[in-house]
Amino acid sequence: MNLLQLLLEALESLNSNKMRSGLTVLGIVIGVAAVIAMMAVGNGAQASILGSINGVGTNLLFVFSGARNNAAVKNPRPITMTDANAMMDLYAAPDIKAVAPVLQGNAIADFGGNTKTTTVIGVTPDYYPVRNISLLDGEFINQSNQLGRASVAVIGVDVADALFNRRDGLVGETIRIANSPFRIVGVLTPAGGSSFGSQDNEVLVPITTAQARLITRPTPDAVDTVYVEATDFSTVGAASDEISQILRTRHRTQVGLDDFTVFTQQSILSTVQNVTGVLTIFLGGIAAISLLVGGIGIMNIMLVSVTERTREIGLRKALGARKRDILIQFLVESSLLSLIGGIIGILFGWLIAFVVGRIATATGNNFTPVVGMDAILLATLFSAAVGLFFGIYPANRAAGLEPVEALRYE
Amino acid sequence: MDLVVEVKDLRKVYKMGEVEVEALCGATLTIQRGEVVAIMGPSGSGKSTMMNILGCLDRPTSGDYILDGQSVATLNDDQLAAIRNHKVGFVFQSFNLLSRQTALSNVELPLRYAGQMSNRRQRAREALEAVGLGDRITHRPTELSGGQQQRVAIARAIVNDPAIVMADEPTGNLDSKVGREIIALLLNLNKQRGTTLIIVTHDAAIGQQAQRIIHIRDGMVEDLNGDRK
Numbered sequence: 215m216n217l218l219q220l221l222l223e224a225l226e227s228l229n230s231n232k233m234r235s236g237l238t239v240l241g242i243v244i245g246v247a248a249v250i251a252m253m254a255v256g257n258g259a260q261a262s263i264l265g266s267i268n269g270v271g272t273n274l275l276f277v278f279s280g281a282r283n284n285a286a287v288k289n290p291r292p293i294t295m296t297d298a299n300a301m302m303d304l305y306a307a308p309d310i311k312a313v314a315p316v317l318q319g320n321a322i323a324d325f326g327g328n329t330k331t332t333t334v335i336g337v338t339p340d341y342y343p344v345r346n347i348s349l350l351d352g353e354f355i356n357q358s359n360q361l362g363r364a365s366v367a368v369i370g371v372d373v374a375d376a377l378f379n380r381r382d383g384l385v386g387e388t389i390r391i392a393n394s395p396f397r398i399v400g401v402l403t404p405a406g407g408s409s410f411g412s413q414d415n416e417v418l419v420p421i422t423t424a425q426a427r428l429i430t431r432p433t434p435d436a437v438d439t440v441y442v443e444a445t446d447f448s449t450v451g452a453a454s455d456e457i458s459q460i461l462r463t464r465h466r467t468q469v470g471l472d473d474f475t476v477f478t479q480q481s482i483l484s485t486v487q488n489v490t491g492v493l494t495i496f497l498g499g500i501a502a503i504s505l506l507v508g509g510i511g512i513m514n515i516m517l518v519s520v521t522e523r524t525r526e527i528g529l530r531k532a533l534g535a536r537k538r539d540i541l542i543q544f545l546v547e548s549s550l551l552s553l554i555g556g557i558i559g560i561l562f563g564w565l566i567a568f569v570v571g572r573i574a575t576a577t578g579n580n581f582t583p584v585v586g587m588d589a590i591l592l593a594t595l596f597s598a599a600v601g602l603f604f605g606i607y608p609a610n611r612a613a614g615l616e617p618v619e620a621l622r623y624e
Numbered sequence: 625m626d627l628v629v630e631v632k633d634l635r636k637v638y639k640m641g642e643v644e645v646e647a648l649c650g651a652t653l654t655i656q657r658g659e660v661v662a663i664m665g666p667s668g669s670g671k672s673t674m675m676n677i678l679g680c681l682d683r684p685t686s687g688d689y690i691l692d693g694q695s696v697a698t699l700n701d702d703q704l705a706a707i708r709n710h711k712v713g714f715v716f717q718s719f720n721l722l723s724r725q726t727a728l729s730n731v732e733l734p735l736r737y738a739g740q741m742s743n744r745r746q747r748a749r750e751a752l753e754a755v756g757l758g759d760r761i762t763h764r765p766t767e768l769s770g771g772q773q774q775r776v777a778i779a780r781a782i783v784n785d786p787a788i789v790m791a792d793e794p795t796g797n798l799d800s801k802v803g804r805e806i807i808a809l810l811l812n813l814n815k816q817r818g819t820t821l822i823i824v825t826h827d828a829a830i831g832q833q834a835q836r837i838i839h840i841r842d843g844m845v846e847d848l849n850g851d852r853k
């Protein structure tokens with residue numbers, strides 16, 4: 215018998231009990247849709263988080279004062295401007311391209327009665343290339359601002375909105391930060407709704423100005439974080455070693471007692487990848503269970519169908535059907551059930567993922583569920599396997615019936 | 625003598641828990657090619673049991689059965705399926721048609737299991753025409769009378785040109801007039817095609833139309849030669 219004939223006959227047989235076939239298919243639809251949607255959401259979350267990390271720049275390293283995971287280190291020495299400058303040594307640190315120390319604190323900015331609590335960051339001109347800053351308007355803080363401890367500021371759009379209700383024509387205006395007047399020289403491009411690494415509610419000022427007037431630390435030369443840009447993605451590891459070497463020498467730390475921490479994007483990236491990967495597998499696993507339940511539904515229906523059609527099976531055997539003919543007939547039926555369920559499920563899962571993406575966008579989250587080819591393939595294979603696996607037992611039972619016994623069955 | 629059925633010492637025992645029912649106890653008979661044979665006997669004497677074994681729907685507990693020159697006892701499941709498909713056409717008392725399918729599809733079924741790909745439609749249609757149902761090929765069994773349904777079943781039995789057509793009380797579910805028509809049809813097929821015909825019946829009038837009556841009683845064939853006429 216050819217395949218088309220088998221398919222037509224199976225369709226006809228499934229069609230003869232629409233309600234039952236429909237409900238069985240529904241079980242598979244829910245399972246497959248859940249797998250697709252869950253994996254899409256998981257992948258989307260991963261892509262979104264990785265995207266915002268990548269947006270920061272994968273060549274980037276962060277240097278903090280203090281040791282992580284080492285309680286033996288007491289009284290860490292702060293990292294200073296001098297430390298940061300030492301990292302620019304071409305001989306000691308050939309893999310470092312740029313260094314941007316920052317000093318960070320909160321302050322109130324105000325203009326004409328409008329106020330906004332914001333993050334003030336003291337930066338050097340190198341902050342601009344290192345952090346990939348882009349400006350909506352104006353210029354970034356330059357070398358002479360830095361040397362002259364100028365009262366100039368680059369503001370984020372949230373600050374602009376709060377103080378001026380507009381984003382353009384602000385260069386030259388003077389706002390007050392912690393009651394000192396600062397002249398606006400530039401406006402930052404909005405970073406978007408993502409809460410991770412948002413630059414929208416920030417005010418950037420020269421680090422020298424911040425040290426002198428806005429943010430005071432016990433050690434006058436201290437900075438909070440040093441952003442370091444490696445020459446290349448592949449030299450991040452070497453750059454990290456060089457930084458450690460320089461700081462160990464300068465801080466005279468004992469072996470194994472570093473009083474600073476170097477973070478690379480890669481270490482963050484792999485951690486996040488791990489976490490979101492586990493999340494995706496977990497979501498997919500839950501969905502797979504519902505697919506399994508759908509499969510048991512198929513088996514149940516096929517068993518009922520075999521019992522109901524015992525006489526038919528007996529007759530077919532009396533007319534010359536072999537074991538394998540009957541086996542194939544029932545397997546085609548169960549596979550068809552799960553295949554139809556699988557196809558509808560994929561479309562449905564896609565729809566769910568799409569709707570979730572829309573809702574995320576509408577609520578201001580920069581998040582797009584990704585329906586991957588892998589998820590579709592997985593769901594298709596899995597549902598086909600479910601159909602075959604749960605169809606085999608009933609089909610075998612049908613095929614093994616003796617013709618007389620089956621014909622006698624009432 | 626060209627024997628198409630050769631049965632020797634056939635026994636069939638049904639085990640029902642502790643109790644054993646001996647439906648056939650040493651039945652022996654032979655049937656010649658092209659013969660029309662009626663099998664008669666009281667209810668419960670083993671006629672259907674015999675027919676099921678002759679039609680290869682069931683296996684005997686012991687005894688020899690040679691069908692069309694081939695010993696059946698040694699065949700495996702697939703070979704038996706092929707025998708049922710090619711050599712035997714079975715007509716049941718209760719028609720046994722697939723109710724969801726048209727008369728044509730029902731008749732086509734044995735051809736499909738025969739692996740016949742070409743001109744299936746054509747052969748099925750011819751078989752339906754041979755039983756006088758050329759104008760009912762697209763009807764489903766529920767849209768046919770009992771007599772018409774049995775005609776479809778007969779068409780299905782002869783579509784593969786089997787050596788033997790076996791009918792177990794083919795008129796049992798029909799009134800006597802329609803029953804006579806069905807028997808006439810079967811006899812006609814025998815005459816036209818030379819198909820061997822074995823009919824189980826309780827009706828003496830039908831028995832009279834056969835060339836030979838084999839009487840079965842208590843699982844035994846009463847007289848090896850039957851009432852040859």
Ligand SMILES: Nc1ncnc2c1ncn2[C@@H]1O[C@H](COP(=O)(O)OP(=O)(O)OP(=O)(O)O)[C@@H](O)[C@H]1O
Pocket residue numbers: 638639640645646647665666667668669670671672673674
């Ligand atoms: N599946 C079975 N299990 C147990 N006993 C059976 C089975 N089939 C038939 N028998 C027994 O075998 C004997 C012969 O039955 P069979 O059906 O061959 O009779 P029959 O001659 O066809 O009767 P009828 O004229 O009523 O159709 C009976 O005693 C019956 O009870």
Ligand SMILES: [Mg+2]
Pocket residue numbers: 671672673792
């Ligand atoms: Mg009987």
